[in-house]
Amino acid sequence: MIDILERPSASAPAPVKVGAREAWYTICPTFVASNVAQEFGWIEEELRKIGASLSYLRSLPVEQGYLPHFSHRFAHLFRDGGNIPSIWAKADNVDTTLIGLTETQHGGTIVVRADDAARSVAALKGRRFGLSRSANPARIDWWRATSEQGILKALALAGLSRADVEIVDIANDDRGFGEASRPSELWAKRRGDLVFTPEARALEAGEIDAIFASHGRALGLERTGGFKQVEDFSRHPDWALQVSNSPYALTVNTDFARANRDIVVAFLRATVRAARWLDGNREAGAAILHRVTYHPSVADTAAAIAGTDFLPALTPRKLAGIDLQKRFLVEHGYISRDFDSRDWADASYLDEALESLPS
Template sequence: MVEVLERAPAGKTVEVGAREAYYTICPVFVASNVAQEFGWIEEEFNKIGAKLSYLRALAPEQGYLPHFGHQLDHLFRDGGNIPSIWAKADVTDTTLIALTAGHHGGQIVVRADSDINRVGDLKGRRFGLYKSQNSDKVDWWRATGARGILVALKLAGLQRSDVEIVDAPAEDRGFGNASRPSELWSQRRREDLVYTAEVRLLEEGKVDAVYTSHGRGQTLERTGKYKVIEDFSRYPDWTLQVANSPYALTVNSDFARNNRDIVVAFLKATVRAARWINANREAAATVLNRVTYHQTPADTAAAIEATDFLPNLSAQNLAGLDIQKKFLVDHGYVKRDFDSRKWADASYLEEALR
């Protein structure tokens, strides 16, 4: 059963073996989610005498905050790049070993009974914006929403000063004690993942619009109570799809230097899963639906249609990472800037691909 932590920072020490690595994966479209569901990461680890453990199997006070800040010496983290950037900038030394592009930049949602039909109609109106009450971690969802709102306004010829931003406070409670990601997410209602604090404000009529992700927006529309008035994925401009993406696979640097074979093993399993997903979209959608936000496997299959799951450190993905990083630095979500090219080390992935 998933245990919920009301409010507590990481306080207990986690004993980690010399050849043991923990992993944590966000509920997003990355190949490692499939690799761990099939046991392929553990299979690769067994070949080299290493042990794989799931971070979120720990109690919340031990496993929740390290998911965002990498405060565990032997940790692989795959998923949204905002926590990964924050961890590298302000928390601990990590190495970027792979990226996966995202293809859905998000949507702007309003109530279906409103007279708002396009973003231009929001001039003088109110945007709800999530605000975490947990000061021990980066507010990644607020950062994602804040950038999404600014992108939408710019596309509509509006400025930040043309709208009012209304904060939507959220407890941001930790949770854990799950054996694997699919258990972690299956024991949380999908409605809880969709009806975030700012959506509740929209539901109550306290704001006029919110930014949300594609899967959440789709679910909201199907209730008949909401409508999407802007969808960034309809634009050919790939920079508009940067929304806590491209997804970043990172590992603590000292661990990577001292355990190269373990890092390569993790990537080998991820590459194997990526190739399988790319060749078996419908079957893969069933697996990915267990660990992501879309309502059905068919929704997931449609959402991943354009995604190349083979991780890389391409110039375009690194450029996308820099777009996200610049926003975080410029708006105070991270304190220190750094060179993404020096953060990235392609040698591990190159070895895994041989």
């Protein structure tokens, strides 16, 4: 049996042929256990036990492997990481199943230049906030969605609204980048780009006055001496403020999952093994996660994951985080169709994986 990925068109590359027992994966540069499982080779190990194989989506040429990372329009695909593309994929692209969520610990920051007199977001009333705008119409502008959500949260905390500041679009021409054999190889090539984003460069040049940045990016910018934070969502007890392209979503194409339940369970077994290993090996885990994420140093990574629960789950609060994210995407026009996250989620695969492993 051969499955065809993406329908061919006059301008599209030839579709990729995939064997019936071949699973593919893609993982964002985020703090999720699957990133450790793949670095250890545990996912491949678990799949080999049941006669299946594993391939990395980004090992394909960019024209074949880049867009499916966002759209999920690639048969037999597991995707773990930021939930905005996963929600968009489910809403507007292809039927997927949510099989796990990992909760993030940090909702992001607002960053200004170090020489700015502002010491708070309230002091930025009437100033210019940079907001990335992708030049790639074929994928969801997840970067813009994440930043817009963060900016609006920060303004609300300061008693301000969007009308109180000027939003300046910053062009982002990211249309994909080269292939790699595994995530650590891919992100090693991109570490600097992930910190000095187009918005950060516009801020440095004085074209804007403030940007939203994730915790890791903010640390990298601060270390240059040219930037500072005036808001840090992690200082607030409100867990909803930490929803920022998170909770991280582990999804799989539904047709593939139904036809290959054992492969899905095997993938989750490896992920659970990695989560449990991380619980008892935080320092060693930080060194591994540093290869596939972008905090400035291993020590920064260790500090960032100190309180992280890496075991994927579909708990009520994690699903409520998905609802908050989805509501924002619907209300701001990032997705065209709403759906019930409880119907999207299927905990039976994770339950089976947990039951098959020693406690």
